């Protein structure tokens with residue numbers, strides 16, 4: 001089956017969190033036939049590629065990112081025939097399929113780890129095993145080799161008596177990290193990628209791939225955090241090039257999830273002549289509401305910081321010849337609409353949720369890079385607002401709820417923080433209809449459906465000219481049709497002192513100039529110096545253009561986005 005090959009600069013990717021997209025068999029969990037049944041919806045939206053999160057056999061300790069067999073399908077999601085049918089039907093609609101490759105770690109139930117536990121030397125070398133600190137003899141654990149903390153709370157090391165060593169797990173204890181210094185591991189990972197390429201897949205997303213090359217020396221860090229220390233390690237570029245060449249995927253759409261990365265490295269990952277990846281996800285712009293850099297300490301988003309991060313990454317990637325993946329949401333993030341102010345009237349037409357949704361979409365679709373829509377963005381899905389900790393499933397959320405309480409928070413305070421920050425906010429079932437369980441399943445959904453599905457849903461929005469869904473369709477169309485969006489240079493603009501929460505930039509190509517202005521402010525603001533007099537208003541988050549004063553200033557309404565073309 002020939003792969004779909006589209007110009008990634010003109011493409012739009014749609015992320016499907018399979019567990020929550022569409023359940024075809026009533027077990028409460030989304031599946032492959034469920035996705036196939038919604039391909040017409042996705043083709044109608046106009047996207048080019050579908051990135052499907054992992055559907056491989058997994059104990060589900062981390063929502064499927066703990067894989068026990070890379071080359072099979074978990075029966076809960078369907079069969080290999082279902083997968084082949086999905087690819088075939090997607091291709092018939094000119095939609096490419098991208099799979100999620102989780103090659104930094106396996107599940108502890110993977111056969112490789114099981115063989116290591118059984119004492120097989122070959123497989124012990126697949127993992128990162130160390131003696132404990134202060135250990136005096138074989139079998140004595142001592143203390144963990146370093147003070148590193150894993151991503152979900154607690155030590156990144158686990159003592160395993162069957163190994164007689166500590167093993168490293170940068171995520172859950174059931175996700176031992178693979179040792180990429182071992183050439184056999186690298187070859188085995190390339191085999192996995194090749195297996196799926198040969199099955200007709202059109203692109204790949206690589207999970208936490210910035211973390212595959214560990215530092216040569218393992219040392220304590222001042223606060224136990226280890227992601228920045230490990231990220232963009234000494235051999236990561238070499239390993240990626242080897243993986244891409246050995247699996248035969250050079251030229252396909254490939255995106256790396258780059259935890260704790262740097263701009264300089266993202267340029268190297270994506271510069272075309274290096275044959276590593278086509279684009280990278282970085283996350284600095286989604287930490288602007290972490291007080292003291294701590295995800296579990298709340299604060300309002302710092303828009304000045306957001307603007308500076310977007311500016312430096314946009315202009316920096318451009319100058320270095322790199323390419324960004326553009327996104328606000330994914331299955332690891334609370335919903336951006338809630339996060340950036342769209343809390344009122346969730347569901348009511350004209351409520352701030354809808355305004356913020358349009359503003360965020362306008363921003364990401366007109367920046368330089370490839371836009372990603374996370375399922376439900378196009379409908380305006382918001383945070384879940386669960387009434388009890390028992391509603392949460394995600395290991396990171398439940399762990400941090402406990403850690404917050406151990407740190408002295410009351411149950412109510414801890415619940416509030418988890419409601420704001422939980423990854424489950426991004427994992428609630430897709431809101432297809434206003435009916436039971438939002439039309440996601442006929443059974444009991446694995447995660448509760450937010451109440452606002454009665455108003456925010458696909459059935460209500462598809463075909464309704466003023467809806468967020470139709471707004472997204474228009475943005476996708478523009479992305480395909482306006483060369484300035486794909487190819488244009490980007491430059492950030494200063495909107496002046498009366499627009500402290502406004503982000504503005506221009507894209508230029510030949511004689512064409514496109515200006516985007518986005519207000520992240522819940523109050524009106526006045527943007528100056530954008531030089532859009534005489535330019536055509538293309539679209540925005542209100543039905544009409546902002547009022548322009550005699551001095552050329554734009555009077556922006558709350559959460560107003562506007563795009564001008566000249």
Ligand code: NOJ
Nearest residue numbers: 062065102171207208332
């Ligand atoms: C990033 C994935 O997006 C996230 O869901 C997962 O928990 C970690 N990587 C570990 O695989």
